[in-house]
Amino acid sequence: MLKVTIDNITIDVEEGMTILQAARMIGGKVVPPAMCYYSKLKGTGGKCRTCLVKVAQSSAKDPRPMPKLVASCSTPVQDGMVVQNLTSPEVQEARKGVVEMLLVNHPLDCPVCDQAGECDLQDLSFNYGMEETASEEERREFPVIDIGPFIKLHMNRCILCYRCVYAADQLTSERRHGVMYRGDGSEISTLIANVIDNDFSGNVIDVCPVGALTDKTFRFKSRVWFIKPMDAHRECGRCSGKGTVWMFGNEIYRVTGRKDQYGEVEEFICNECRFEKKELASWTVEGPRKIKRQSVISANHYEKMVQPSIIKPIEGQMIPPQNEL
Numbered sequence: 058m059l060k061v062t063i064d065n066i067t068i069d070v071e072e073g074m075t076i077l078q079a080a081r082m083i084g085g086k087v088v089p090p091a092m093c094y095y096s097k098l099k100g101t102g103g104k105c106r107t108c109l110v111k112v113a114q115s116s117a118k119d120p121r122p123m124p125k126l127v128a129s130c131s132t133p134v135q136d137g138m139v140v141q142n143l144t145s146p147e148v149q150e151a152r153k154g155v156v157e158m159l160l161v162n163h164p165l166d167c168p169v170c171d172q173a174g175e176c177d178l179q180d181l182s183f184n185y186g187m188e189e190t191a192s193e194e195e196r197r198e199f200p201v202i203d204i205g206p207f208i209k210l211h212m213n214r215c216i217l218c219y220r221c222v223y224a225a226d227q228l229t230s231e232r233r234h235g236v237m238y239r240g241d242g243s244e245i246s247t248l249i250a251n252v253i254d255n256d257f258s259g260n261v262i263d264v265c266p267v268g269a270l271t272d273k274t275f276r277f278k279s280r281v282w283f284i285k286p287m288d289a290h291r292e293c294g295r296c297s298g299k300g301t302v303w304m305f306g307n308e309i310y311r312v313t314g315r316k317d318q319y320g321e322v323e324e325f326i327c328n329e330c331r332f333e334k335k336e337l338a339s340w341t342v343e344g345p346r347k348i349k350r351q352s353v354i355s356a357n358h359y360e361k362m363v364q365p366s367i368i369k370p371i372e373g374q375m376i377p378p379q380n381e382l
């Protein structure tokens with residue numbers, strides 16, 4: 058085991074772990090944000106720089122600090138390493154710059170974006186965003202296109218985190234999209250329109266940290282904070298059949314994988330469960346989903362609701378009308 062100290066908290070971790078994984082073992086606010094790393098997908102990380110931290114001591118053997126801030130998702134822990142995240146003003150300042158960079162091309166269209174309320178970039182901007190930007194250039198613009206029968210691509214919103222590319226590589230039999238071109242010309246594309254149709258392709262929507270890939274069966278149906286996430290399962294021959302159904306009354310508006318506190322899917326689900334089973338009869342509803350991540354969707358989901366007791370009139374007393382109760 059190796060000893061690592063992050064923001065003055067020391068823990069033992071296994072050899073080979075990254076600083077981000079070690080921070081997730083501590084949990085809470087010590088954990089750096091991550092826009093491209095996804096623990097369920099191999100090879101992710103190292104693209105967005107939101108997880109930057111300061112290594113104040115490289116190891117017990119070499120107490121020198123690392124000369125630059127490092128990406129915590131791809132820097133392995135060493136014995137005796139001392140890391141600063143929240144405790145370093147330099148890291149906090151650098152993260153503001155990273156957010157500004159991510160927003161250079163990202164439109165500020167949260168009011169009309171389906172991802173609003175559960176968007177990692179929205180949360181990050183809330184925590185680190187600045188009112189003004191140094192950038193004077195026009196944002197890149199792309200038409201909104203169908204990249205499959207169930208998925209729309211808003212390339213304007215893409216932050217090129219590559220998560221969807223790794224997801225398509227590792228979850229589907231044939232990846233049909235990728236990042237085309239280089240530098241500031243890079244974009245997610247399929248070459249041929251409307252070709253992504255394999256069984257697990259819907260998971261690219263779940264792994265996308267922003268609203269670049271959206272579910273065509275749910276688009277513009279509701280803001281996510283108006284619908285209630287419920288854990289539900291069904292018999293499925295392709296996947297575990299365990300998902301979250303998002304309900305308005307008795308209607309299922311959308312189905313997603315169950316996500317943890319880092320917004321990562323616990324088990325990937327198939328397209329049939331996600332897009333084609335929207336009737337309540339297809340699912341066994343287990344109960345309200347506890348949303349652990351810090352975002353708008355974690356509010357107002359009635360997990361702690363106490364059923365109001367039936368009001369019994371006291372003899373001789375008038376019952377006030379319902380709207381005055």
Ligand code: SF4
Nearest residue numbers: 215216218219221265
């Ligand atoms: S579409 Fe989404 S998941 Fe894919 S690279 Fe862009 S931001 Fe990342």
Ligand code: FES
Nearest residue numbers: 103105106108130
């Ligand atoms: S999460 Fe580490 S670089 Fe993106």
